[in-house]
Amino acid sequence: MSAEDRMFEALIEASGVPVQADEKAELRKAYASLMTLAAKTRVAGRSWEVRMLPGYVPEAPEKDAP
């Protein structure tokens, strides 16, 4: 079992989501493509000053959605 296989199996198990075997096989194929895409978001030597955009807002909403 490859490291990617082990990671996939662990993530599925840790999710607590009851994915069926046939669907898991399709997800495994997709996972390989997704990890290729995730690798493309990494830039070698990127400065830590490249930050993620702030996700906060300075004030709380007046009312939570139901």
Add this chain to the structure above:
Amino acid sequence: MSGFLPSITEAAAAIRSGALTSSALTETCLDRIATYDPAIRAYHVVLADEARAAAKKADEELAAGTDRGPLHGIPLALKDVFYWKGHKTTSNSRVMIDFEADEDATAIVKLKEAGAVLLGQLNTYEFTFGGRPSTEPPFPPALNPWNVARITGGSSSGSGAAVAAGLCLGALGTDAGGSIRLPASFNGIAGMKPTIGRVSGFGDMPLTYSFDCVGPMAWSTEDCAIMLQAIAGHDPRDPASARVPVPDYVSGLSDGVAGLKIGVIRHFHTDDFASPPDIVRAIDNVGTVLSGLGAEVSKVSVSPLEDWHAVGRVLVPAEAYAIHEERLQTQWETYGKLARNRLMLGGLFRAVDYIQAQRRRTELLAEMEAVLEECDAVITTGTLTPTPPFDDSQPFPFIDVPTIPIPFNLTGHPCHVVRAGFGDDGMPIGAQIAGRHWDEATVLRIAHAFEKAAGLMGRMPELQAPD
């Protein structure tokens, strides 16, 4: 006429002149829905009695001298994702089949305040996750009025189909990764994803927290501008809603494009992905037309489309999974198969994947901002491929083919789709026009100028009424 129905502007003028009533226009829409929607399936629910009552009230108010503006008495419809008191909101999922909010979404509140007549709820992909439609959810997917064997694009599928088929004068959609702009492109209509924070998302069942935008879809850019005017503005109930003044989107529409600098991001559909020649020609023609109107049009470059696609394919599913995690754990079988697996993709990322993608997003935003410092707007294609056939056998078609709308979800810039031409297969082709943050007005002005000069809006789908 604008398509099969009068435009919002034409209808508003006719209602005020006494040549038309809201009630008569609403009946026309209801008749068309009864005739054509069985073949198009744009509507999830038609609320005929409520629409007739709202139209009657609109006529009475106008007769009494109360004028709520250009949407007063205009029949519109809504994607089935907005909280609507007294009605179920399902997002086309069995998971939400009995959900009924106890208040209206802010967009509905604003449309009602503007006097609009709401005809009903429109179909969507389950939980608005894009890709391809599925026949599995409880309500069948909308079909493309131009060719019912082709997809509408999604997830605002019913909104695109209803407008194109003349089953309402305008519709609301939502867009986290192209869900307004793809159906606008595939159905040959106009659709605006505003700047993130411009329109309240309160009461819109979310796909993501970072990207969801509510926006208008209509036959023309002018009608989109009128609708955007009604729904834009700060809303304290939405923490992502911005305190930014809302300009007049309509009065400057005809100011022309002379002197504007417009960049064409051509490499997205020529080098990064090989779109067919008919799409390339159509998008080139947008630049040619705008240049002929006095705009300074030039090619501009940013990172390859695959880089934007990669960031979007990490962030959107990850956020969607977080929203659905508990329900996926406890109601897996209740979801449609395609939707649950698309959502499950987001559970396969680690926190570091999400954060690295967010950091790449920062870099990509800086690139687009640099381009938009030099240009007033940029143009890209609205679709990379011809409108795909209806086929739900591929679970994840959106992973391997880049997503052309996603750059402007990642950057938050306003982005509007206009009809740019027709493919060799007779299907519409859309172009995206994006502008600076909060500058929807310039985007709409460019789109309006193109629509008027290109003269492409006279062609309508040949609708078939079922036997």
